[in-house]
Amino acid sequence: MNGKATTTRTKLERGRSALGPALELVHTGRAPTRAVLTSELGVTRATAGAVAAELEALGLIRVDSSPGSAAGSQGRPSHRLSVLEAGPVVLAAQVHADGFRAALVGLGGRIVATTPGCVAVMADPAQVLGEVVGAGAALLRASGLRCVGAGLAVPSAVAEPDGTALNPLHIAWPAGSPVRDIFSACVREAGITGPAFTGNDVNLTALAEHRHGAGRGAQHLLCVATGHRGVGGALVLDGRLHSGSSGLALEVGHLTVNPEGRPCHCGGRGCLDVETDPLAFLTTARREPGPEESLLKQAGDLLRAEYDDPAVRHAAEELIDRLGLGLAGLVNILNPDRIILGGLHRDLLEADPERLRAVVADRSLWGRSGSVPILPCTLAHNSLVGAAELAWQPVLDDPLAALA
Amino acid sequence: MNGKATTTRTKLERGRSALGPALELVHTGRAPTRAVLTSELGVTRATAGAVAAELEALGLIRVDSSPGSAAGSQGRPSHRLSVLEAGPVVLAAQVHADGFRAALVGLGGRIVATTPGCVAVMADPAQVLGEVVGAGAALLRASGLRCVGAGLAVPSAVAEPDGTALNPLHIAWPAGSPVRDIFSACVREAGITGPAFTGNDVNLTALAEHRHGAGRGAQHLLCVATGHRGVGGALVLDGRLHSGSSGLALEVGHLTVNPEGRPCHCGGRGCLDVETDPLAFLTTARREPGPEESLLKQAGDLLRAEYDDPAVRHAAEELIDRLGLGLAGLVNILNPDRIILGGLHRDLLEADPERLRAVVADRSLWGRSGSVPILPCTLAHNSLVGAAELAWQPVLDDPLAALA
DNA sequence: TGAGTTTGTGCCGCAACTAAACAAACTGCG
DNA sequence: CGCAGTTTGTTTAGTTGCGGCACAAACTCA
Structure with a gap:
């Protein structure tokens, strides 16, 4: 022996x-x-x-x-x-305003199996998470694979160290819901082995893109993305997510990008949140906004389908200029070597990449001496893959201990 | 053997x-x-x-x-x-608008010997650095101690990886001066052993305060300070200086803090730079600004001596409100667990700590849930000690290799 | 004076490497 | 086809930084 x-x-x-x-x-x-x-x-x-x-x-x-x-x-x-294809997986879950989804994700960010997205998000987090974890557990039983952990992405800042959702604005959850505890409890009840983690969806998008997508190889990666309403940011420094001392870093929604702009609920005016989100795009383009949970799709479709329409084009250019101002401010503070954009910001970048890059270069102090590359997100289900990264982290840190 | x-x-x-x-x-x-x-x-x-x-x-x-x-x-x-008191030292140097200075600094941030500050800064960086390194070399010979490296603090962003001073605005050096190379050459010529490093003064102040001053024990430390003109920022994350991908992080001077404010050379209006520096204070208080290189002292003296004067008090409160807005924006992005202030900002904090803390708490999104402690810098010659930290770093990373 | 507590030290062993020699699997040339 | 040249995998024999343990040392407290 x-x-x-x-x-x-x-x-x-x-x-x-x-x-x-x-x-x-x-x-x-x-x-x-x-x-x-x-x-x-x-x-x-x-x-x-x-x-x-x-x-x-x-x-x-x-x-x-x-x-x-x-x-x-x-x-x-x-x-x-x-x-290894037949290796262990983690359970990944995401909750968005337009539905929730569970998946099994293997190493390498490979999605092994996924539930069809459910469209109705209930006001009770315990009910939603119970359902999504239940769906994930069913996938797991069907696959017969070993599960080594679980991760959840929510569209809200998650406070450290308590794990409460501070501003689940786009879903009707109460502010301060203890989402981490609820998720952990659901995971344990479903008989799923391994630890459970919860994080903000934009943070997890950034993490996923850094490891498997457009952010690969970046040293300091800044990610900015819209949901249906509002704007989120995230930062990956030297391969590790920077979420601040209490999980609240990169709340970039209230950077001023238009001094004469729309009033914002934060008390200021012309915040990035209210100037560059899908609702802002639709109203600037003089279109009637549809239901809240489909604003992102509506805005994206409009941008892609009717870019010839002068009103649409003008709205896009206005948003690009505002977004560029916000990004330039962030560049001056964070000095990332790559920026990736998600949600409507991604669509805006693809509509006129040169305009956005020019604005950022012009307004960031050191733009002339080599401007920062700005790229669109590339991964499908990136916040789902990011949630999986969270769950994989213990295994990546110490495989022997995590699999014991 | x-x-x-x-x-x-x-x-x-x-x-x-x-x-x-x-x-x-x-x-x-x-x-x-x-x-x-x-x-x-x-x-x-x-x-x-x-x-x-x-x-x-x-x-x-x-x-x-x-x-x-x-x-x-x-x-x-x-x-x-x-x-060990009789242990090795490093040569530390700092160049400011109001003069330059050299010192020997031991472990623990202890200043072993220092030259009297020289007041005249010439327009040729090579001349200034030659003189300051020469003065340091004289100190070194007189002390008889072993020197293991050299560090320099300059009032300008230092670009990575080339080590050029991008905006030595307050001293009459040409933008883009290769300060790191010049300093290294001077150090070698003076026969000083060990590697030479150069960094931005606010960055080095933050580093010094984190290791030996008011920032001790902080996880994510934000430092904001004025010189005579303009504002600088720095961030220490998990004990390491974050200076961005190209050394240009925390250029916080162009955050908008007053949409109707003074025009700034960056093209915007009401930037932190032009709204909260000593010159802004003096003009707001309706005083005649003196020579450029004594603005900081003039503003600080005025603030301390004549705080009863309504014009001075009003100016201080206006600057505190603007500074608070800027700090709140930074808190939303960086989520530090401590903030320390230097230069005139330090004086403003001490003039009315409650007002500043209230503004930051009110305007940062998560101010209610535990506001961030804001403290004054405590170290004398902090950027000098910070320059020494830079030089000590190789020894702290691997004592055997660095002393071999 | 002796029990209890905390800290320093010597010794053994081992996990996690490196160094070096050798074997294996390819390319390419005559 | 055979042989040099190149790169990669494997085996063996150290080396080293550290944990575990037993014990000694230096204090406090009863």
Whole structure:
């Protein structure tokens, strides 16, 4: 028991501290081969080999011993690394104004299974979360996969350390609902194993995009997105979400972007919230806004379908200018090296990318000396994948401890 | 050579990876005894003992074996840890509009020796830096201490990775001056050993206050300060300076704090820069501003001496309201758990702390749920100490490598 | 004086590496 | 086809930083 039993046994027992970083590299696709893993980790081939073998033994990754096709380079082809398809999953859930959804997400941000989106969001968080977790548990039973945790994305700031939803404005939940506790309770009741986490949807979008989408490789990533109403922001610094001392960072909705603008419920005027959200776009374009839960779709459709209409185009340009002013302010404060936009902001960027980039470069102090790249979000269901990232984090930090 | 020679030899060879964290704990005063060091590092007593012994052997700290007085607690008294007075120093320099200064700074932020401040700053950075480094080298020769690096604080944003001063507005240096290279060259020419670093003065003030002053123990520290003209900001996140992807973060001077305010050279109106700096205070108080390089002193003296004067008081209150608006905007974006103010902002805070705290709490979104503590800077020569921190950083990261 | 408490130290062992030599799997050239 | 050259994987033998444990030391308190 205490001696060195066999060679295999010895290998399985080593490689602890580099295990997490190695898994994260494979998870984010930055280590496609063992050779790359070796250089990215900054360790010897022996260590990288042992670490990869242990991750394979844990059922997390796959090591392709017979690649056959590694054209171009000389030398012995490297074994390919990939996340294991039949490996464990986490339960991810998201609640938006236009419905809620549950999914199983594997390593690499791969959505294994998902429920159809439900459209009605009830006013009682416990009821909604009970239903969404129940749907996720059903998916899990059907799949037969191992579950190592659960994550939830909500359209509200989530206060630390208590985990309450401070402003679930777009859904009819009471402010201050203890969403983290409710979600944890639902997860436990459904018999799902592993810890449960809850976070703000824009934060989780940023995290997902940083790991698997348009934010890959960015050092300091700023993400700004609209829902149906209002604007949210998020910041990923050196690969870690920055949510502030009490989870309330990047509440960017009340930056002033138009001194003569619309009054805002915060007491100011011309806040980013009321000047660049879907409702602002529709009213500026002189269209009748539809029901609250479809404003984002209505605005996006209008922007894409009728960009030739002068009123629509004018409204888009006005919003782009306001958004650019807000982004420039954030650039001056945060100095990110990449910005990604979601929701209607993403549509505005795609409608006239040059205009937005010009405004940001013009109004940010250091815009001339190399302006910041501004990109659209690329992932489908990004806040769902972000919720999964939250749940995967303990495994990425210490695979042995998290799977024990 | 290869075997275990003696017990002492074995001890000297161990304890590498925890060495840096341990030194940082002693350096910042968070590990007054070996027992505290043990728990703060999260290691066993054996390891902490070995680490402390090695730091002592390196000539960095002192381990008091005979304390004699540890009243209150039971049990064997712990050995006291402190930085070694006769240990190595770094050369720290600062350049401000009202003069430049050099100093020797030891571990713990202790100023060992300093030159008298020189008042005339020439337009040629090479000349100024040559003089200040020369003065520092003279101090060093006189002291006979070992020098392990050099740090410089300048009143300008310093771009990364090239190390150029982007806006040395208050001193007559050309924008884009390669201050880091110039400083490095001067340091090498003066025969000073160790690497040379250059940073923005407000950034370095924040770093110094976080390690040795009013920011001690803060998780996310925001620092805002005025010089003679304009406003600077800095952010320390989890103990590390956040200066953005290209060193340009926290350029907070162009936050809008008064939509109907003074025009600013940035193209906007009512920026923090032009609404809350010493010149704004003097003109609001209807006083004749003196020479540029003494605006800060003039404004501070006026505020302290004539606060009873209605015009002065009104000006102070107006500036406090504007500053509060700016700080509230920053709180919404950064969610720090402490704010410290320097320059005239410090004086404004001390003139009416309640008013400023009330404005910030009222205008920041989450002010009600526990407002952010706002404190004045406490360290004398804080940007000088901050420049020293920059130079100490390699030693704190890896004492063995840095002293080799 | 002795029990209880807390801290420092020596010793053993081990987990997690590195270094170096060797084996394997490819490319490309003659 | 065979052989050099290149890159990658594996094995073996250290090295090292640290935990665990036992014990000694230095105090307080009864």
